[in-house]
Amino acid sequence: MQLHTFLWPARIIEGFLFGALVLGVELICFSFLASSVNLSEAAKRQSLRAEQQLSLAYEQQQQLEELRDQFLMNVSHELRTPLTEVKGYINLLLEYGNKIDEETQSSFLQSASYGCDELELIIGNVLDMSRIGKDLKPLRMQELLLAVTLHEICEHVYLQDHTLHLDIPADLTVMADRQQLRQVLRNLISNACKYSPAHTSVVVSAGAWEDDMVRLCVQDAGAGIVAADVPQLFQKFSRLKRDIASSVRGTGLGLYISKQFVEGMGGRIWVVSEGVPGKGSCFCFTLRQGAATRVDGV
Structure with a gap:
């Protein structure tokens, strides 16, 4: 085969x-x-x-x-x-x-x-x-008496026919850089006066806050800020459209610098506002309590 x-x-x-x-x-x-x-x-x-x-x-x-x-x-x-x-x-x-x-x-x-x-x-x-x-x-961090610092600032703030009310405990202290704290407070108080009607009050208050912090607030009686505008408030050069069209002057730097300074000192800053004219806005920021405040149990 x-x-x-x-x-x-x-x-x-x-x-x-x-x-x-x-x-x-x-x-x-x-x-x-x-x-x-x-x-x-x-x-x-x-x-x-x-x-x-x-x-x-x-x-x-x-x-x-x-x-x-x-x-x-x-x-x-x-x-x-x-x-x-x-x-x-x-x-x-x-x-x-x-x-x-x-x-x-x-x-x-x-x-x-x-x-x-x-x-x-x-x-x-x-x-x-x-x-x-x-x-x-x-930074030159030191323990500061808030009441004393605010009274020093009031001598150099143009209130523009506004009344400034201080609600600060006499013995309340914070850890902060003196110059930067003064700059933050001057910016916030100056803004509160600029954006509020004449003959209204600006209230600056402070008190103990959570986690050994102190909260400081600056309340005005202005037009308020709507929620949609809040994110841009603390940006560099930022101004709200309504303010650009108004006679209110501004560089768009005050809140940006305040935020940088507050965060650099270990705190945070924010705004509370309903966006309703007359109810105004409340700018708050936190700083760490001073040793004297913690010892006294404020």
């Missing part, structure tokens, strides 16, 4: 091998094409993402430039107004000083002094903004 009677004929075997070879080549080509398509799609997606990122970066840069321009315009206006007032009172005294009674002279000098204090606050905010995040000025 011949061998080919038990095995496939040679021609069939050759055809099978050739078919298998062709199929293998086709599979390799298909795999290569599929891989090429996938790579092409991935490249397109990556290119699209890069374009979107560039577009977003460009928009952010444009927004930043607009904010910067608005900030420079605001600062220019903020500085010019109190400077004009100071110069005006000084010129009046120089020209008519000998014809004005002492009480009026004293009033003019007090107004000029308040104008200088306002200039100092604005310039301080601008300088502080440039230093934030650069560790150019280390």
Whole structure:
């Protein structure tokens, strides 16, 4: 019996091998094409993402430039107004000083002094903004009597026909950097006066809070802040649309700097407001209690 009677004929075997070879080549080509398509799609997606990122970066840069321009315009206006007032009172005294009674002279000098204090606050905010995040000025934490600190501040805050009420325990102390705490309180009290109707009250209160903290609050009687506007309050250069369209001056730095300072001293800051005119807003922040307060059990 011949061998080919038990095995496939040679021609069939050759055809099978050739078919298998062709199929293998086709599979390799298909795999290569599929891989090429996938790579092409991935490249397109990556290119699209890069374009979107560039577009977003460009928009952010444009927004930043607009904010910067608005900030420079605001600062220019903020500085010019109190400077004009100071110069005006000084010129009046120089020209008519000998014809004005002492009480009026004293009033003019007090107004000029308040104008200088306002200039100092604005310039301080601008300088502080440039230093934030650069560790150019280390904190000098110390135990401070809040009542004493607030009375010192009141001498340098222009209340603009508002009444300031202090509800501060005489022996309540906090751990804070004196200069930064003064800047935070001056910003909050100044804002409360600017955004409240004349002849209303601004109330500053403080008391023991949870976890050995002290909570300080500045309450005004202004228009309030709606919930949708709260997230942007503490951002750099940020001002609410209603305020930009109003006669109220501002640089958009006070709350931003206050937040940075409070958090740097180990506290947090927030606002409570119903957004209802007349009910106003209450800006609160926390600082760690001083040792004397904890010992006395306040």
